[in-house]
Amino acid sequence: MTRLQWLDYRAALGERKTYVAAALMIYAVLAVPLLLAEPPPHVREVIAAWLADEDPFALFMFVWIDLVMNKVIAFVPVILASGVVLRERDTRVLGLLAAKPLTLGRYFVIRTVSACAVMLTLYAVTQVPAVAWFHGQIAGFRAGTFLAAMGLHACAAVFATAFAATVMVAVGRRGAGALVAWMLLGVMVGLALVGFYQPDWYALTLANPLTLGTLAMGNLQQLSPAVLLPPMLALLAWTAVTIAAGARLVRKMEV
Amino acid sequence: MVASTLDFCGHVRREWQFAPRRGPLIMMLVGIGGVVFTHQLLPLLPERAIGFMRAGFALEDMAAVLALNDLMAVYFPTFFVGLAGSLGVVLLAREEHRLELLLAKPVRAAALVAARATPVLGWTAAVGVVSSAAMAAAIASDSEAGSSVTPAGTFGSGLFLTAVVVVLLAALQLVFVKIRDPFAGLLVACAAWFGTSMPTAVLLYRPDAFARHPLALSLVMPNLLWHDATMAWLGPLSLLIALPLAVALVLAAGAWLERSDAL
Numbered sequence: 051m052t053r054l055q056w057l058d059y060r061a062a063l064g065e066r067k068t069y070v071a072a073a074l075m076i077y078a079v080l081a082v083p084l085l086l087a088e089p090p091p092h093v094r095e096v097i098a099a100w101l102a103d104e105d106p107f108a109l110f111m112f113v114w115i116d117l118v119m120n121k122v123i124a125f126v127p128v129i130l131a132s133g134v135v136l137r138e139r140d141t142r143v144l145g146l147l148a149a150k151p152l153t154l155g156r157y158f159v160i161r162t163v164s165a166c167a168v169m170l171t172l173y174a175v176t177q178v179p180a181v182a183w184f185h186g187q188i189a190g191f192r193a194g195t196f197l198a199a200m201g202l203h204a205c206a207a208v209f210a211t212a213f214a215a216t217v218m219v220a221v222g223r224r225g226a227g228a229l230v231a232w233m234l235l236g237v238m239v240g241l242a243l244v245g246f247y248q249p250d251w252y253a254l255t256l257a258n259p260l261t262l263g264t265l266a267m268g269n270l271q272q273l274s275p276a277v278l279l280p281p282m283l284a285l286l287a288w289t290a291v292t293i294a295a296g297a298r299l300v301r302k303m304e305v
Numbered sequence: 306m307v308a309s310t311l312d313f314c315g316h317v318r319r320e321w322q323f324a325p326r327r328g329p330l331i332m333m334l335v336g337i338g339g340v341v342f343t344h345q346l347l348p349l350l351p352e353r354a355i356g357f358m359r360a361g362f363a364l365e366d367m368a369a370v371l372a373l374n375d376l377m378a379v380y381f382p383t384f385f386v387g388l389a390g391s392l393g394v395v396l397l398a399r400e401e402h403r404l405e406l407l408l409a410k411p412v413r414a415a416a417l418v419a420a421r422a423t424p425v426l427g428w429t430a431a432v433g434v435v436s437s438a439a440m441a442a443a444i445a446s447d448s449e450a451g452s453s454v455t456p457a458g459t460f461g462s463g464l465f466l467t468a469v470v471v472v473l474l475a476a477l478q479l480v481f482v483k484i485r486d487p488f489a490g491l492l493v494a495c496a497a498w499f500g501t502s503m504p505t506a507v508l509l510y511r512p513d514a515f516a517r518h519p520l521a522l523s524l525v526m527p528n529l530l531w532h533d534a535t536m537a538w539l540g541p542l543s544l545l546i547a548l549p550l551a552v553a554l555v556l557a558a559g560a561w562l563e564r565s566d567a568l
Contacts, residue, residue, distance in 0.1 A: 067488035074496060085510050092360040093510060096353060117506055125495045129488050140401050224397065225389040226328050228491065232385050233335060247354040 054152075058164040062130075068168055071126050075176040078118045083187035085117075086110055100246045101267055107190040108270050111199060115264055116243055119203055123210045123260065124239040128231045130168055131215035134161040135300055136224050155297035162215040162293050166208045173204040198273050199266035205285035206263020210235055212289045213259075216296030219303065235260075259288045316412060316420035324424035325390065329432050332386040336436030339378030340443050347371055361509040362527040366451025368444060369530050372459045375440040376526055379433060379463045380470065380502075387429030387474045388494050394421045394478060394555075395562065396487040418559030419552060422478055426471050426551050430544065433470060437463025437540075458533030461540025465529060468540075468547035473497060475551035478558035483565065502526075 062068065089109060097112045098104040135158050138144040147157060177200045181193045214231040221227035238260040245255035246268065255261045262281035269277045347355070347370065358370045395418060398404040408414055441460035444450075477494050484490045504524040507514055515522050522528055529536055 065488070066486055067492055070489055070492045074492070085507065087511070088513055089510055090361075090512055092357065096357040099353060113510065117510075121499070129491045129495070132491070133488060137400075140397070142401075224487070225392050226325075228392075229328060229332075229385055229389040233382070236381060244350075248350050 055160050055163060058160055059167045062164045062168045063171060067129055068172070071129065072172055072175060074126075075122060075172060078122070079176055079180040079183060082110075082114060082118060083184065086113055086188065101270070103270055105190055105270070107188065107192055107195070108267075110184075110188045110191065111196070111267055111270060115199070115203060115267060119200070119207075120239045120242060120260070120264070123203075123207045123263070124232070124235045126172070127165075127169060127207065127211035128214045128228050128235065130165045131162065131211050132218055132224055132228045132231070134158060134165060134215040134218060135303065136218055136222070136227065139303065140224065153301070154303065155301050158215070158219065158297050158300040159293055162212055162296060165215060166211045166289070169207050169211045170204055173200065173207060177204075192270075195266075195270055195273050198278060199270070202266050202278050202282055202285075203263045205282050205289075206260050209259050209263075209285050209289045209292065210238075212292040212296070216292050216299065219296050219300045222303070259285060262288075313416050313420065316416055317423045320420045321424040321427070324428065326428070328389060329386055329428035332382045332432045333435040336378060336382045336432060337439040339382065340375050340436065340439045343374040343378055344371060344443050344447060347374060361512075362505075362525075364527060364530065365453035368447065368451035369453045369527075371447060371450055372440065372444055372454045372462070372530055373527055375443065375459065376462060376466060376529065379436040379440060380466045380526075383429060383433040383436060383467055384470045384473070384498055386432050387425060387470060388477075388491070388498075390425035390428065391422065391474050391477060391481065391494075392487055392490060394418060394425065394481065395558075396481050396484065396490045399485065400487055413559070414563035415556050415559030418478065418482065418562055419555045422475065422555040422558075423552060426475060426548070426555070429474060430467055430471050430548065433463065433467025434544075437467060454530050454533050455537070457537040458530075459536075461536035461538065462529035462533075464540035464544045465536060466526075468543035469501065471544070471547045471551045472554070473501065475554035475558075478555050479561060482558050482562040 086109070094106075094109060097109050101108045101112060135144070135154070138147060144154075148154060177197065181196060184191045184196065185193060214228075214235065217231040217234060218224065218227035221230050238258055241255065241258055242260040242264055245252035245261060262285050265281045266273055266278065348367075355367060355370055358364065358373065359366075362370075362373060364370055364373060395404065398407060407417060410417065412420075437460050440463050441456040444454060444459045445456040477490075477497060480493055481490050484493070501524075504521060505526045508522075508525045508527070515525075532539075
């Protein structure tokens with residue numbers, strides 16, 4: 051199983067879509083400092099008020115998470131996960147796989163974990179080198195805080211990938227499944243930061259897993275394991291439950 | 306016995322009969338739901354959040370803020386329902402080894418691709434028109450929010466965006482006939498969608514960039530609301546022009562497929 055998981059991850063990593071996704075994320079890394087070179091005063095004031103933090107680094111983190119990485123986790127996970135099991139069924143190789151000593155549920159878990167691992171790898175190969183670039187471009191950039199915040203956000207990306215894979219098998223058709231996954235992730239991303247705009251709704255928005263991935267933003271001055279670990283654990287639990295639900299659904303699929 | 310062949314319109318009618326309807330019908334409801342949700346949610350946000358959007362996008366009043374968010378409720382579902390359908394025209398058929406079978410029919414590849422893409426584009430336009438109508442109705446019923454935008458203008462803005470989506474999806478078929486991997490096609494399509502949204506984000510964070518290039522302001526979404534009276538007639542006209550243009554683009558995509566060895 052471990053060997054199969056490793057081989058599947060390597061195969062997923064070598065696909066063209068992974069390279070295209072990495073190129074898009076690297077483009078975002080290069081472009082964002084240009085976008086933030088001269089933010090207008092009303093943007094600086096409002097974001098400082100929302101995050102209760104006047105540091106220019108807080109403005110950068112808001113733009114990086116809201117404008118870039120939240121959009122990435124609305125789209126890239128669907129593309130990484132939209133072929134899980136359904137592609138094998140549509141290309142008529144699922145019957146062959148079903149004849150192997152591997153249940154369909156377990157096969158779904160392997161494929162989904164690979165997609166999640168590819169998503170994590172994309173984060174690692176774009177966010178870690180980004181530190182060197184941002185350090186020279188963003189005033190007051192703090193590498194440790196950035197990496198810690200993005201570590202939490204990566205957990206949300208992993209959840210989004212597992213969620214997309216489960217939605218795909220629940221819908222049962224690739225085009226329609228991708229559409230539903232996009233819509234649901236789009237709504238979750240759209241509402242992820244509403245708690246910052248309207249503090250009365252903050253507690254309610256914690257039910258949204260993608261909000262949990264952004265919680266570092268409100269605590270950039272004192273980011274600590276106590277702040278990061280609870281949402282990370284909650285996101286890992288969400289991910290495990292989502293993959294388990296997908297594995298259960300896929301068993302009912304007609305080969 | 307030789308079976309009689311259909312003309313292009315006959316092919317389109319035949320494909321229209323088999324085109325999936327459930328997705329577009331659901332997305333029409335999603336578009337309407339998005340508009341209703343926007344009109345319920347935004348008035349509950351603090352004045353600071355509304356002021357941020359007004360200042361950032363140079364909008365005069367709350368009605369324009371609502372209309373801008375409504376436009377996203379039109380643009381997002383319309384593009385993605387069209388994209389989901391567009392994948393089935395060539396990309397998924399090729400991956401599932403059905404394309405060779407389809408091209409073995411006594412019909413030219415250009416006509417086949419256009420006949421399969423036209424119902425998808427038609428349903429996409431229908432989703433956009435219904436969502437735009439919902440937006441206009443919502444603006445009309447929310448007259449206290451302001452008068453900088455009118456129902457006719459916002460309806461026209463929605464139709465203009467629908468026209469952009471229809472042409473963009475048709476142009477993407479030119480790329481799809483050359484791509485083998487549907488996932489790469491999805492990524493290219495998402496990048497194209499982001500490309501059209503990017504100037505609006507730049508307006509929010511770098512308005513100074515437009516001072517040097519004022520013509521670039523025509524690429525931002527609030528521009529549709531700044532020219533409300535013009536959009537009342539330009540929107541419907543754009544959609545009328547976009548439909549035959551889109552058919553020409555998918556015919557060109559089919560002709561390109563015919564000449565390629567990427568089957």
